Amino acid sequence: MASVDIRDVRKSFGTTQIIKGVSVPISDGEFVVLVGPSGCGKSTLLRMVAGLENITGGTISIGDRIVNNVHPKERDIAMVFQNYALYPHMTVGDNMGFSLKLRNTDKALINERVQKAAGILGLQSLLERFPRQLSGGQRQRVAMGRAIVRDPQVFLFDEPLSNLDAKLRVAMRTEIKELHQRLKTTTVYVTHDQIEAMTMADKIVVMHDGIVEQMGAPLDLYDRPQNQFVAGFIGSPAMNFLTGTVTANGTAGVQMANGAHLPLAKAPAASEGRPVVYGIRPEHMELGGDGPGVEAEVVVIEPTGSETQLVARVGGQDIVAIFRERHQLTPGQKIKLRPRADVAHLFDKETGKRL
Amino acid sequence: MSDTLAGAPPRAAIAIPELTAWQALRTNRNWLGFWFMLPAIAFLVLFLVYPLGLGMWLSFTDAKIGSAGKFVGLDNYEWIIGDSKFQGAVFNTLFYTFVASVIKFAVGLYLALLLNENMPFKALIRALILIPFIVPTVLSAIAFWWIYDPTFSIVSWSLRKMGWISGNINFLGDAWNSRWSVIFANVWRGVPFIAITLLAGLQTVSPSLYEAATLDGATRWQNFRHITYPLLTPIIAVVMTFSVLFTFTDFQLIKVLTNGGPAGATELMATMSYNTAILGGRIGEGAAISTAMVPFLLGAIMISWFGLQRRKWQSGENNE
Ligand SMILES: Nc1ncnc2c1ncn2[C@@H]1O[C@H](COP(=O)(O)OP(=O)(O)OP(=O)(O)O)[C@@H](O)[C@H]1O
Ligand SMILES: [Mg+2]
Numbered sequence: 019m020a021s022v023d024i025r026d027v028r029k030s031f032g033t034t035q036i037i038k039g040v041s042v043p044i045s046d047g048e049f050v051v052l053v054g055p056s057g058c059g060k061s062t063l064l065r066m067v068a069g070l071e072n073i074t075g076g077t078i079s080i081g082d083r084i085v086n087n088v089h090p091k092e093r094d095i096a097m098v099f100q101n102y103a104l105y106p107h108m109t110v111g112d113n114m115g116f117s118l119k120l121r122n123t124d125k126a127l128i129n130e131r132v133q134k135a136a137g138i139l140g141l142q143s144l145l146e147r148f149p150r151q152l153s154g155g156q157r158q159r160v161a162m163g164r165a166i167v168r169d170p171q172v173f174l175f176d177e178p179l180s181n182l183d184a185k186l187r188v189a190m191r192t193e194i195k196e197l198h199q200r201l202k203t204t205t206v207y208v209t210h211d212q213i214e215a216m217t218m219a220d221k222i223v224v225m226h227d228g229i230v231e232q233m234g235a236p237l238d239l240y241d242r243p244q245n246q247f248v249a250g251f252i253g254s255p256a257m258n259f260l261t262g263t264v265t266a267n268g269t270a271g272v273q274m275a276n277g278a279h280l281p282l283a284k285a286p287a288a289s290e291g292r293p294v295v296y297g298i299r300p301e302h303m304e305l306g307g308d309g310p311g312v313e314a315e316v317v318v319i320e321p322t323g324s325e326t327q328l329v330a331r332v333g334g335q336d337i338v339a340i341f342r343e344r345h346q347l348t349p350g351q352k353i354k355l356r357p358r359a360d361v362a363h364l365f366d367k368e369t370g371k372r373l
Numbered sequence: 374m375s376d377t378l379a380g381a382p383p384r385a386a387i388a389i390p391e392l393t394a395w396q397a398l399r400t401n402r403n404w405l406g407f408w409f410m411l412p413a414i415a416f417l418v419l420f421l422v423y424p425l426g427l428g429m430w431l432s433f434t435d436a437k438i439g440s441a442g443k444f445v446g447l448d449n450y451e452w453i454i455g456d457s458k459f460q461g462a463v464f465n466t467l468f469y470t471f472v473a474s475v476i477k478f479a480v481g482l483y484l485a486l487l488l489n490e491n492m493p494f495k496a497l498i499r500a501l502i503l504i505p506f507i508v509p510t511v512l513s514a515i516a517f518w519w520i521y522d523p524t525f526s527i528v529s530w531s532l533r534k535m536g537w538i539s540g541n542i543n544f545l546g547d548a549w550n551s552r553w554s555v556i557f558a559n560v561w562r563g564v565p566f567i568a569i570t571l572l573a574g575l576q577t578v579s580p581s582l583y584e585a586a587t588l589d590g591a592t593r594w595q596n597f598r599h600i601t602y603p604l605l606t607p608i609i610a611v612v613m614t615f616s617v618l619f620t621f622t623d624f625q626l627i628k629v630l631t632n633g634g635p636a637g638a639t640e641l642m643a644t645m646s647y648n649t650a651i652l653g654g655r656i657g658e659g660a661a662i663s664t665a666m667v668p669f670l671l672g673a674i675m676i677s678w679f680g681l682q683r684r685k686w687q688s689g690e691n692n693e
Contacts, residue, residue: 091588095588097585103581107603116586117590120590120591164589
């Protein structure tokens with residue numbers, strides 16, 4: 019186990035810069051999740067930590083050692099690839115034991131470690147099979163097994179669950195989390211899945227276009243996104259954004275172009291008339307009642323059983339709301355939505371920064 | 374309860390009309406498959422089975438050019454087996470095939486691995502590698518004939534200029550010199566096929582396997598030994614089978630370069646068969662010599678067939 023320090027790392031392919039100065043300190047035993055839109059450089063960053071890509075600028079350290087020029091095989095890192103990368107000509111057992119075999123580990127010890135890993139992952143009955151005789155979920159577990167027999171300094175996971183069906187994904191998510199609690203190995207995990215990120219991470223790093231937009235504990239990111247990008251990226255369904263101008267005199271709020279008034283607990287200082295983006299999460303809106311709110315027209319209503327999801331149109335823009343209650347609504351119906359002032363977010367219209 | 378069930382009328386069986394034999398012939402899938410194969414079978418019989426059968430038949434006759442000949446049993450075979458020239462040709466053929474194939478495999482694999490690396494002008498070099506394969510055999514044989522010329526050989530000339538040798542090398546005039554010379558020419562011609570085929574095989578190996586193995590701690594050699602080589606074996610088996618068959622039946626190169634000489638030192642079974650049957654006019658004997666190649670070829674095919682059998686990790690059969 020070791021800490022990992024990514025400091026002002028840059029990466030260019032030819033003349034295009036893909037990673038533009040990323041710094042992520044990762045302490046020993048931490049579970050860090052990298053999220054960000056496709057193509058933002060998550061895999062590239064992970065591969066640089068593994069040593070599979072050269073580092074154009076900055077430093078990466080594992081433990082106390084700067085590893086920029088250390089060969090991947092000397093870094094003592096285990097990586098689970100998005101496509102699993104299992105050796106097709108080796109059985110499950112041989113796949114898992116390969117790294118130990120390369121180190122000339124004693125046969126009995128290899129067998130013991132493989133059995134132990136297989137036990138953790140429920141693979142005991144599959145050890146003699148070849149990868150192509152396995153289902154996607156089983157292959158995924160073999161890829162994990164190959165990583166954990168080694169007891170490496172750092173685990174790297176690149177979207178390991180993206181090929182699994184929803185149910186298996188939930189099961190594997192729990193398994194990985196449990197594994198981390200048991201082994202306490204420093205882990206960097208890339209995912210596109212909001213829930214994976216929120217539930218597994220000690221720390222989430224939101225990347226965008228080769229930079230870090232924000233990093234922090236999952237709920238911090240959820241409650242206090244530092245800019246409009248993070249606000250829109252974390253949370254599903256995404257936060258609603260409505261543009262308007264601040265009214266600080268009288269009742270604090272945001273005045274929309276169509277006259278609707280969105281409530282704020284407290285207007286930022288000296289901001290009267292300032293153009294802003296008002297952010298409100300779908301679950302932070304109430305239906306009907308008194309007080310300031312927006313007139314909206316029901317577009318779609320989607321009851322999921324546990325909650326009711328509503329898509330409504332406000333001033334030519336769709337917004338999403340989620341209610342715990344089962345409201346009876348019909349498309350086209352005129353309703354009033356009341357955002358909760360205490361959990362509303364306000365962003366500068368120009369810079370997107372939190373106000 | 375039970376008696377109502379028992380008393381229920383049996384469900385009416387759906388009547389399946391019996392097919393007439395002719396209808397069955399037209400609709401049964403197996404027969405249908407047979408009909409579709411018929412044109413291919415006809416071609417095979419006409420162009421493969423018939424010449425092969427004719428050749429075998431001739432080997433049991435005393436046919437000469439101009440006379441059909443009559444059945445003489447195994448006479449031809451008895452004669453060639455006792456013939457020291459034939460024994461020499463068998464030795465030459467086996468030696469030629471074995472040595473050339475081994476060298477072609479080693480060089481071909483090396484080139485394929487080299488070409489699979491990232492390097493400048495990769496596409497150009499790949500194209501250049503193919504040249505020996507594209508040039509007609511006769512043409513390249515003539516080129517080699519010049520290279521090996523006793524008086525004008527460029528090799529002898531260069532070595533002399535560098536002061537390594539004093540006199541010209543007698544490439545094709547000495548038994549062992551000529552054997553190595555024709556093997557070299559054959560290797561030069563055969564390597565591109567093997568290199569390019571193996572390169573194609575190498576490119577099907579996912580790079581992430583090497584990355585995974587490297588992270589698992591594999592050196593470059595271990596990457597080759599544990600990943601590349603095992604994944605390449607199926608294609609190696611195919612390409613080496615072809616290579617062995619082509620080399621064993623090689624004719625043009627020898628015919629042009631040495632015509633079997635000097636004194637039969639490079640006579641292969643194929644050239645001996647031709648020289649006996651067509652030039653010597655003894656068709657029966659010549660046919661017996663070519664027919665004698667068949668067991669060797671079958672042997673080579675059998676070996677590769679067992680080597681080729683789809684491995685468990687490819688076929689995905691059950692383990693039981
Ligand atoms: N070998 C390469 N040569 C040139 N550009 C590359 C190379 N590898 C990646 N890129 C570019 O770098 C950018 C980041 O790629 P990367 O694979 O890191 O994205 P990602 O965040 O992992 O995306 P995804 O979520 O889709 O996997 C992309 O724009 C990609 O086109
Ligand atoms: Mg990626």
